[in-house]
Amino acid sequence: MAEITATGGLSTDPSLRRRLAEFWYYFSENRGAVLGLIVFVLLVIVALFAPLIAPHAADMQYRDAVLLPPAWDAGGNTSFLLGTDPVGRDLLSRLIYGARYSLFIGVVVTTVAVIGGVLVGVIAGYYRGWVDTVIMRVMDIILAFPSLLLALVLVAVLGPGLTNAMIAIALVMQPHFVRLTRAAVMTEKTRDYVTAVKVAGASPFRLMFKTILPNCMAPLIVQATLSFSNAILDAAALGFLGMGAQPPTPEWGTMLAESREFILRAWWVVTFPGLAILITVLAINLMGDGLRDALDPKLKRS
Amino acid sequence: MNRAFRLLRRRLVGSVPVLLVVVVGSFLLLEAAPGDAVDAYVVSVGGDAGMIEALRQSWGLDASPMTRLAAYLWALLHLDLGHSVAFSRPVLSVVLERLPNTLLLMGCATALSFFLGSALGIVAGARPGSFRDRFLSIGSLALYAIPGFWLALVLTIVFSVELRWLPLSGMETIASGKTGPARALDIARHLVLPVTSLGLIYLALYLRIMRAGMAEVWRMDFALAARARGISRRRIVWRHVARNALLPLVTMLGLQSAAMLGGSVVIESVFSIPGLGRLAQEAVGARDTPLLIGIILVSAVLVVAINLLVDIAYASLDPRVGASEAGA
Numbered sequence: 014m015a016e017i018t019a020t021g022g023l024s025t026d027p028s029l030r031r032r033l034a035e036f037w038y039y040f041s042e043n044r045g046a047v048l049g050l051i052v053f054v055l056l057v058i059v060a061l062f063a064p065l066i067a068p069h070a071a072d073m074q075y076r077d078a079v080l081l082p083p084a085w086d087a088g089g090n091t092s093f094l095l096g097t098d099p100v101g102r103d104l105l106s107r108l109i110y111g112a113r114y115s116l117f118i119g120v121v122v123t124t125v126a127v128i129g130g131v132l133v134g135v136i137a138g139y140y141r142g143w144v145d146t147v148i149m150r151v152m153d154i155i156l157a158f159p160s161l162l163l164a165l166v167l168v169a170v171l172g173p174g175l176t177n178a179m180i181a182i183a184l185v186m187q188p189h190f191v192r193l194t195r196a197a198v199m200t201e202k203t204r205d206y207v208t209a210v211k212v213a214g215a216s217p218f219r220l221m222f223k224t225i226l227p228n229c230m231a232p233l234i235v236q237a238t239l240s241f242s243n244a245i246l247d248a249a250a251l252g253f254l255g256m257g258a259q260p261p262t263p264e265w266g267t268m269l270a271e272s273r274e275f276i277l278r279a280w281w282v283v284t285f286p287g288l289a290i291l292i293t294v295l296a297i298n299l300m301g302d303g304l305r306d307a308l309d310p311k312l313k314r315s
Numbered sequence: 316m317n318r319a320f321r322l323l324r325r326r327l328v329g330s331v332p333v334l335l336v337v338v339v340g341s342f343l344l345l346e347a348a349p350g351d352a353v354d355a356y357v358v359s360v361g362g363d364a365g366m367i368e369a370l371r372q373s374w375g376l377d378a379s380p381m382t383r384l385a386a387y388l389w390a391l392l393h394l395d396l397g398h399s400v401a402f403s404r405p406v407l408s409v410v411l412e413r414l415p416n417t418l419l420l421m422g423c424a425t426a427l428s429f430f431l432g433s434a435l436g437i438v439a440g441a442r443p444g445s446f447r448d449r450f451l452s453i454g455s456l457a458l459y460a461i462p463g464f465w466l467a468l469v470l471t472i473v474f475s476v477e478l479r480w481l482p483l484s485g486m487e488t489i490a491s492g493k494t495g496p497a498r499a500l501d502i503a504r505h506l507v508l509p510v511t512s513l514g515l516i517y518l519a520l521y522l523r524i525m526r527a528g529m530a531e532v533w534r535m536d537f538a539l540a541a542r543a544r545g546i547s548r549r550r551i552v553w554r555h556v557a558r559n560a561l562l563p564l565v566t567m568l569g570l571q572s573a574a575m576l577g578g579s580v581v582i583e584s585v586f587s588i589p590g591l592g593r594l595a596q597e598a599v600g601a602r603d604t605p606l607l608i609g610i611i612l613v614s615a616v617l618v619v620a621i622n623l624l625v626d627i628a629y630a631s632l633d634p635r636v637g638a639s640e641a642g643a
Binding site: 045153154156157158159160161162163164165166167168169170171242246249250253254256266269273276277280283284286287290291294295298299302 | 456471581584
């Protein structure tokens, strides 16, 4: 089996364009993945241009329009398309601003978890020995823990708030990246090209991060998309428990917690934020599926 | 049986340091938290500086952290988890009172998700690429994206508020005076919605793993050989493919027990079920450190125990495991 492995950085690889084309070929074969990508891009646009798109300000309270049903329902008002919440704020505008929080949470949590996890994982996989044993034991303990319970405890220590919730979630997600990176590094380390670079006198740092790491990216990217959606779900759950973003932040989980008591009177205040989470997470997961098809050679249809 | 016993013994010994690290770690972590139980108590009840001092002394909070950690660990050896500040009762009795509710919820949800998930996974994986397969795959992906607490709320709206088929919240009808089968039925009716909302999300996970596992097994030589021998498709699916694809699912069962314990925190909160998860939430709110550590310890023991059971089940399902386990 012929293998093309890039020993230098990606930029020096002459076949980068071809590889991208190949990636897109496999990715676009999965129609769900393309759909997910489109929805995700739309969400990013909505989040970036929220002030321009949203019909009202996120915290503007219209006292004469409290708990208005959606526009198509009896008693609805077309200036509040999805209705208003218990203090008269436009639900659609809050959802649009909420997209900012959810995507921000996903990006930050995933970045922190990936960077930390990859650093620790590369070190564990490269050096092995007692370093590896200690690191993996600690990771096993974190993994054996109910993530939400651990996040709850961390939030109890750090105090409730979006930043602390994000730190807690990133910490809980880290072990997955450590394990993946370690496993990938361990397989790659025995390959001939690594030995060649080592013999040429490369430093351990260069070996770890410039030689080996670029070849371990595929499973990490797939896991990162999964973590992205999980971060959004977990942050929403923490917000719902009152341990994440605090009101009046238009975070989707917090919005659900705020409007929970109106569940009997106003179905829309509970339904739409949940739908927003569902659509976002589904889009990202669909995308992740396509990424796995395109990046994981084991599952590639030959 | 001897092999299972050896596995059990080694894993039990191995889990002691894990639990120790969990206890010490959470103790030190919570030590770093601003404010202690006395602060939380005084905020809710009120009191002057002298009373605060006296309270600290009587609750043993004036000693150094290391002394208290040592005292805590010593008490732990006697199965004494300390005294809950918020409940004014021993932590162990509070936790044990709530534990059965969580176990019942988790057990039912696990059973639902595992059996229905693997059954649907077999249906999907029996003919990869068929309409049924694609429909179930997309359905499971959508299911997996649903926030559990939201599903719980929506189910409540539909079945409790609109249709009025099922009770809104709680574990059983309070002060109904029901006993025996009538009470069991009452609890079952209360549990339908929580179990469904907790189980459906993990169902998607099992379905996907089962399906992926079957797709992998289909490509293996023995599956090909079975087809070459002209064995009917149905027989291959059940006797050869599904059986071998079931193993990763069993592993997942152990790994997911921790996640499900976390998921039940939210579900218990939505349905006001007096379980471990809600207790944790209350403990965080009341800064009840002994109670919180007790909950963490009990859940860690729970997770370790479930994983142990899963490993034993695994060893009896796959004869290769016991042999290679010796080193790991």
